[in-house]
Amino acid sequence: MDNYIEAVKNKLKEEGFKLTPQRRSIVDIMLKSKGQHLNSEEIYDLVKKQCPEIGLATVYRTLQLLDDIGAVSKLNLDDGCCRYELNINDESHNHHHLICKKCNKIMEVEEDLLETLEEEIEKNYGFKIFDHDVKFFGLCDDCK
Ligand SMILES: [Zn+2]
Ligand SMILES: [Zn+2]
Numbered sequence: 001m002d003n004y005i006e007a008v009k010n011k012l013k014e015e016g017f018k019l020t021p022q023r024r025s026i027v028d029i030m031l032k033s034k035g036q037h038l039n040s041e042e043i044y045d046l047v048k049k050q051c052p053e054i055g056l057a058t059v060y061r062t063l064q065l066l067d068d069i070g071a072v073s074k075l076n077l078d079d080g081c082c083r084y085e086l087n088i089n090d091e092s093h094n095h096h097h098l099i100c101k102k103c104n105k106i107m108e109v110e111e112d113l114l115e116t117l118e119e120e121i122e123k124n125y126g127f128k129i130f131d132h133d134v135k136f137f138g139l140c141d142d143c144k
């Protein structure tokens, strides 16, 4: 995953920013917690172990910056907080999430399945679609 850190470093540089040790720790945490969809506070708690002097505001700002340069994606899963996940593949389109209403587990859907729906909408409404953002709420296999 050194490639990812290199890529983040280069993107920051292009925008006139540096990969400071604090920013680097946040990137490290994002890598280590891949697939966990942590929220800002959870990321802060983990980063604090590496950088005890870091403030929550710095973590917020850094996550926003990483989102701006496309290194992470901000997720709004309607659970009252901002979650982030790695954006490794440089894909403009994020995968979809399944959210369990009972245990709050977040799962990822590998297939997209919505291309046909987009085509139908474009045809029926004469609307040019750039992207979509879909969340599925329900009960996971353990909570059913
Ligand atoms: Zn569940
Ligand atoms: Zn995800």
Ligand SMILES: [Zn+2]
Residues within 6 Å of the ligand: 093, 094, 095, 096, 112, 114, 132
């Ligand atoms: Zn999709």
